[in-house]
Structures are given as structure tokens and as C-alpha cells.
Amino acid sequence: MKFFIIGERELVLAFKLTGIEGAVAETRSEVLDAFNRVTGKGGIANVPSGEIPRVLILTEQAASQIEDEEIAWQKTGNFPLIVEIPGLNGHLEGKKSLSDSIREAIGVQV
Numbered sequence: 001m002k003f004f005i006i007g008e009r010e011l012v013l014a015f016k017l018t019g020i021e022g023a024v025a026e027t028r029s030e031v032l033d034a035f036n037r038v039t040g041k042g043g044i045a046n047v048p049s050g051e052i053p054r055v056l057i058l059t060e061q062a063a064s065q066i067e068d069e070e071i072a073w074q075k076t077g078n079f080p081l082i083v084e085i086p087g088l089n090g091h092l093e094g095k096k097s098l099s100d101s102i103r104e105a106i107g108v109q110v
Contacts, residue, residue, distance in 0.1 A: 002051065004080065006034045007059030008087055015057070022057075028065040031058075035066055038080065039073060056080035059087040 005015045005022035012022035023034035035041070040052055063070055063084045070082055 002053040003055045003057060004038050004053040005057040005059075006031060006038070007057070007062045007085075010088055011059060011085075020057075025062055031062045031065045032069065035069060035073075039078075041073070053080045056082050058082060058084050060084050061087045 003015075003020045005012055005020055006025050007022070008026065009024045012024050015022050023030075023038070025031040025034045035056075035058075038053065038056055058070070063082075074082060
């Protein structure tokens with residue numbers, strides 16, 4: 001399975017150590033540009049090895065800057081699937097953790 005990460009420099013470098021390619025993006029325009037390149041949106045696909053990844057990892061910070069575009073992409077049902085992870089400073093205020101979401105959905109604490 002092919003992964004790609006968009007986020008802060010330190011996290012992108014850490015993922016690169018495990019063999020996962022990524023793009024450092026801090027501003028909205030950088031995040032949106034990387035997102036469009038990875039998804040091939042607008043016909044500008046430009047990802048390493050020329051194939052669209054199956055999973056796109058976005059830090060919460062990056063995802064918060066392109067919320068509308070992310071939601072629109074998820075509604076298409078196309079690859080890559082999008083997964084949000086906390087940034088270096090932990091969860092953003094108001095974001096639920098995966099454990100919180102599971103607890104709300106099924107009533108079981110994990």
C-alpha cells in the first residue's frame with residue numbers, strides 16, 4: 001500500500017525515515033498545492049513514482065487549512081483515502097481523537 005504525508009517539516013522527515021514520501025506544507029497555498037498534486041485534482045498529478053497513493057496522511061494543522069477541499073474529495077470516494085493525525089503539538093482544540101470517535105460510535109472505550 002502506498003502512503004503520502006502532507007504536514008510539518010519534522011513529521012514529514014520522520015515518515016521519510018520509514019520510506020513514506022511527503023510534502024512539507026505550512027501555509028494554506030502550500031497545503032492546497034500538495035493536496036492537488038497528490039490527488040491529481042486539476043490534472044496536475046505529480047507524485048513520486050508517478051502513481052497516486054492509496055492513503056494520504058494529513059496533519060490536523062494541514063487538514064484544517066483545506067477542510068472544504070478535503071470534504072469534497074472524500075465525497076468522491078476516490079483514492080487516496082485521507083487520514084488525519086495530530087501534529088507535533090498534539091490534537092488541535094476541538095478535534096476528537098480516534099478513541100473518542102470510537103467511544104461515541106459504539107459506546108466502548110479503547
